[in-house]
Amino acid sequence: MAKVIIITGASSGFGKMTAERLASHGHKVYGICRREMQHDKIQYIQLDVREPETIALKVKEIYDKEGRIDVLINNAGMGIGGALELTTKEELETQMNVNFMGCVNMCQKVLPYMRRQRAGKIINLSSIGGIMGLPYQGFYSASKFAIEGFSEALSAEVKGFGISVSMVEPGDFATNFTASRKNSQATMNDPDYGPIFKRSLALIEKEENGGLKPEVLAKKIEKIVDTKHPRLRYVVANLEQWFSVVLKRLIPGNWFVDILVSYYKTKPTPGKKN
Ligand SMILES: NC(=O)c1ccc[n+]([C@@H]2O[C@H](COP(=O)([O-])OP(=O)(O)OC[C@H]3O[C@@H](n4cnc5c(N)ncnc54)[C@H](OP(=O)(O)O)[C@@H]3O)[C@@H](O)[C@H]2O)c1
Incomplete structure (x- = not known):
């Protein structure tokens, strides 16, 4: 059956691919x-997910027109790279306001309609970075860990109203996310962190650019939209990243940190300019 679907971040990457896929299969996509x-086939709405008042107006317009809202996909997001010590308050606020508060704002404005219907589905884009704290993407990870805690708690609060909440946890994918990442200048210019950051950033970008195609994720989201009983979490990643998720659950925390240190080469080399 055709569903009324709202998806954020629909101009690029996962969001665009998913919106096009769902619309081409007959759903009403905003x-x-x-x-x-x-x-x-897609009704585009120009809106910043950091603006709750405008979201409330636009969501009401959709509900008044369609008479229901079946699915909300919170996908809008961006990344800020840099050392946690040197990332500015403004950079941190941007990261949290877009990724986490954007998701919260959308949920809070859509939920009253879903509750009234006693039905609905919310799909929040987390990340493998929401399962493990990635060095030099620490505030990005923090924003996704926040989505994880929020989504799990929300699921328990709204399940009784017939509303499901799911998280999608992608590994590396080739989208505009890499080019849109904002990197901390203070970290770049720091004699200790700078060289290490540039090294790990080069690795991160290489993995993202060589990552899976966004179509893979769009297909998975469509499956979640279509399924009657969605799971709470879906990891969508290559084999190596899947393995890291399993490993993280099995081994002591400090061992996992050592793996991150060695993988991202975050140790300064003694006696050498890093
Ligand atoms: N690519 C990956 O490897 C990867 C891995 C794990 C998780 N993710 C997550 O997947 C989601 C989508 O990322 P992507 O890879 O598809 O990146 P992308 O190609 O850069 O797309 C990001 C989308 O978010 C929108 N957006 C950004 N800030 C916004 C704001 N303040 N208000 C409204 N829309 C905003 C952008 O549209 P406008 O610029 O037009 O506003 C764009 O449509 C993000 O949450 C990201 O964290 C990505």
């Missing part, structure tokens, strides 16, 4: 993003 977009 795509949210900041830039102006047009598509014959």
